[in-house]
Amino acid sequence: MTSFRFWKVWRRNNLIWRKHITSTLIGNLGQPLLFLLAMGYGLGKEVGPIDGLTYLQFLGPGLACSAVMYSAAFETTYGAYTKLAIQKTYEAILVTPLGVTDIVMGEIFWGASKGLLSGIIMLAALPLFGVWPSPWTLALLPLLLLAGVFFAALGLIMTALASNYEFFNYFISLVLTPFFLFSGIFFSLHTIPDTARTFFELLPLTPVVTLSRMFCYGQFDQPWLLKIIGLLCLTVFTCQLAIYLIRKRLIQ
Amino acid sequence: MTTDSDSPPVVIVEGLTKFFSDRCAVDNINFSIQRGECLGLLGPNGAGKTTSIKMLLGLVMKSSGRITLLDMDIPKQLPAAKRLIGVVPQADSLDPDLSVQENLLTYASYFNIPHKTALAKAAELLQFFALANRRDEIIEHLSGGQRRRLLLARALMNEPKLLILDEPTVGLDPQSRHLIWQHLEMLQEKGITMLLTSHYLDEVERLSHRVLILDHGTIVAEGNPQRLIKELVGIEVFEVEGSQAELDALQDSFKKCNATTERVSDRLYVYTQEDCSRLEALLKNSRKWLRRPANLEDLFIQLTGRSLRES
Numbered sequence: 001m002t003s004f005r006f007w008k009v010w011r012r013n014n015l016i017w018r019k020h021i022t023s024t025l026i027g028n029l030g031q032p033l034l035f036l037l038a039m040g041y042g043l044g045k046e047v048g049p050i051d052g053l054t055y056l057q058f059l060g061p062g063l064a065c066s067a068v069m070y071s072a073a074f075e076t077t078y079g080a081y082t083k084l085a086i087q088k089t090y091e092a093i094l095v096t097p098l099g100v101t102d103i104v105m106g107e108i109f110w111g112a113s114k115g116l117l118s119g120i121i122m123l124a125a126l127p128l129f130g131v132w133p134s135p136w137t138l139a140l141l142p143l144l145l146l147a148g149v150f151f152a153a154l155g156l157i158m159t160a161l162a163s164n165y166e167f168f169n170y171f172i173s174l175v176l177t178p179f180f181l182f183s184g185i186f187f188s189l190h191t192i193p194d195t196a197r198t199f200f201e202l203l204p205l206t207p208v209v210t211l212s213r214m215f216c217y218g219q220f221d222q223p224w225l226l227k228i229i230g231l232l233c234l235t236v237f238t239c240q241l242a243i244y245l246i247r248k249r250l251i252q
Numbered sequence: 253m254t255t256d257s258d259s260p261p262v263v264i265v266e267g268l269t270k271f272f273s274d275r276c277a278v279d280n281i282n283f284s285i286q287r288g289e290c291l292g293l294l295g296p297n298g299a300g301k302t303t304s305i306k307m308l309l310g311l312v313m314k315s316s317g318r319i320t321l322l323d324m325d326i327p328k329q330l331p332a333a334k335r336l337i338g339v340v341p342q343a344d345s346l347d348p349d350l351s352v353q354e355n356l357l358t359y360a361s362y363f364n365i366p367h368k369t370a371l372a373k374a375a376e377l378l379q380f381f382a383l384a385n386r387r388d389e390i391i392e393h394l395s396g397g398q399r400r401r402l403l404l405a406r407a408l409m410n411e412p413k414l415l416i417l418d419e420p421t422v423g424l425d426p427q428s429r430h431l432i433w434q435h436l437e438m439l440q441e442k443g444i445t446m447l448l449t450s451h452y453l454d455e456v457e458r459l460s461h462r463v464l465i466l467d468h469g470t471i472v473a474e475g476n477p478q479r480l481i482k483e484l485v486g487i488e489v490f491e492v493e494g495s496q497a498e499l500d501a502l503q504d505s506f507k508k509c510n511a512t513t514e515r516v517s518d519r520l521y522v523y524t525q526e527d528c529s530r531l532e533a534l535l536k537n538s539r540k541w542l543r544r545p546a547n548l549e550d551l552f553i554q555l556t557g558r559s560l561r562e563s
Contacts, residue, residue, distance in 0.1 A: 005362075008361050011358075011361065012358050012361075015358065016350065019349060020349075087345065087347070087348060088341070089345060091341060092341065092359075093362060094310075095309055095311075095341070096334060096359065096410075097334050097363060097364075098362050251311060251313060252272070252306075252312045252313065
């Protein structure tokens with residue numbers, strides 16, 4: 001029972017989110033949908049098929065992953081920092097039977113849930129662009145949740161280290177933007193030199209993008225289980241680190 | 253006073269010490285709070301009040317010593333102890349996006365209080381704190397006094413045995429402060445145990461059965477406020493304004509009575525240990541003077557000095 005106390009924090013966030021549902025959804029989905037439109041429709045006309053997919057098909061699943069990343073990470077940076085430093089929400093929760101782990105896991109699962117929702121909406125929007133995902137896409141959803149957990153935990157680590165909102169600019173331009181650009185959403189990693197490719201393969205968004213494309217079109221031509229296990233291990237480690245750092249920040 | 257000295261104390265603190273790197277914030281303090289008692293924790297900024305309270309709540313890890321709250325060892329049994337504690341924090345930590353009632357219900361959910369019970373408790377507390385007509389209002393639209401009352405209501409949602417109040421009326425207008433005091437006194441009559449910190453000494457004097465004055469991390473005085481004032485300050489205080497020469501003369505004359513004196517720029521303070529009203533005649537020509545009962549503020553200044561403590 002006690003290990004599910006983090007659910008209370010999730011529910012608190014959900015209650016508040018439902019009051020601002022339109023603005024947060026548009027904020028989270030605007031960017032990937034516009035990218036799909038501009039790159040897929042606009043640029044896609046000039047670009048030939050990649051790995052046997054049209055450029056719109058190639059782009060769609062990866063952009064859904066980026067929506068998961070951005071939604072989850074924004075929630076646990078800007079959102080969580082406001083609760084930590086401005087609204088003193090965590091201080092208020094810590095004098096109740098809930099502890100630091102409950103707060104951290106509640107926030108991470110909340111960020112992951114928002115990430116998953118953004119991913120689902122993106123995937124659901126693909127048919128509007130003439131892209132039809134395979135039934136395997138349903139099996140992709142737990143993976144998107146896992147990716148959401150990872151990026152939410154990563155965001156919360158940044159929150160634990162932040163001394164003001166400006167700090168998140170570094171996180172966005174030096175971490176999230178490179179993930180977004182180099183994890184194989186926009187171009188195939190097969191065609192670039194080996195050194196660069198190895199580096200790009202190690203970015204945490206890359207296996208998510210690769211897996212999403214495999215599930216979306218039902219083509220399992222890469223070691224998918226290995227990628228899932230790798231992502232799982234990385235996620236567990238990142239959550240532990242987030243708990244450790246937030247505890248250090250909240251308890252002196 | 254409805255304290256119960258037969259049952260074990262609600263709070264026992266023994267040898268509590270906290271170092272922040274090499275700075276000693278709390279230095280080996282001991283105190284206890286009996287059931288039904290209100291203990292006022294006083295001290296200048298940086299004296300160790302907030303650190304001590306935070307150690308009781310597990311928000312600061314103690315360096316050494318023992319804390320027992322409601323027979324439970326802290327921090328080992330912290331989650332169980334926190335079920336029985338209510339906290340009114342110094343900073344407003346209400347959820348600004350939620351309504352008054354939603355704030356209370358959300359808080360209750362952290363205690364696993366069933367929704368129906370929480371709903372009834374919230375209605376009862378909103379009635380008690382004169383907030384019933386603001387039930388569906390968003391926090392932003394509440395006044396400072398209403399927010400403070402709501403913080404107090406929130407702290408009572410889990411029907412705590414021990415209420416910890418950190419500056420409960422900071423920044424409030426006099427009407428709101430008096431209203432909160434009345435509510436706190438009603439709670440005391442019901443037998444709740446309280447730990448109160450405040451910079452408003454009139455508040456502490458009114459609400460506390462016993463005070464504990466901290467300075468530089470140690471306890472410098474402890475006891476019933478009236479008795480402490482009488483023992484350490486005196487019965488009455490004369491405050492006189494005048495030129496240095498006038499005050500010099502007065503200071504000499506007051507030696508005829510059992511009194512101690514203190515000079516602060518163009519002011520003379522006389523703390524009388526007996527009835528010195530016969531010396532009032534001496535003050536006829538003074539530009540400004542007053543005679544008043546000694547209070548907790550005098551005691552506080554006497555023990556912790558007049559210099560500013562800004563960290």
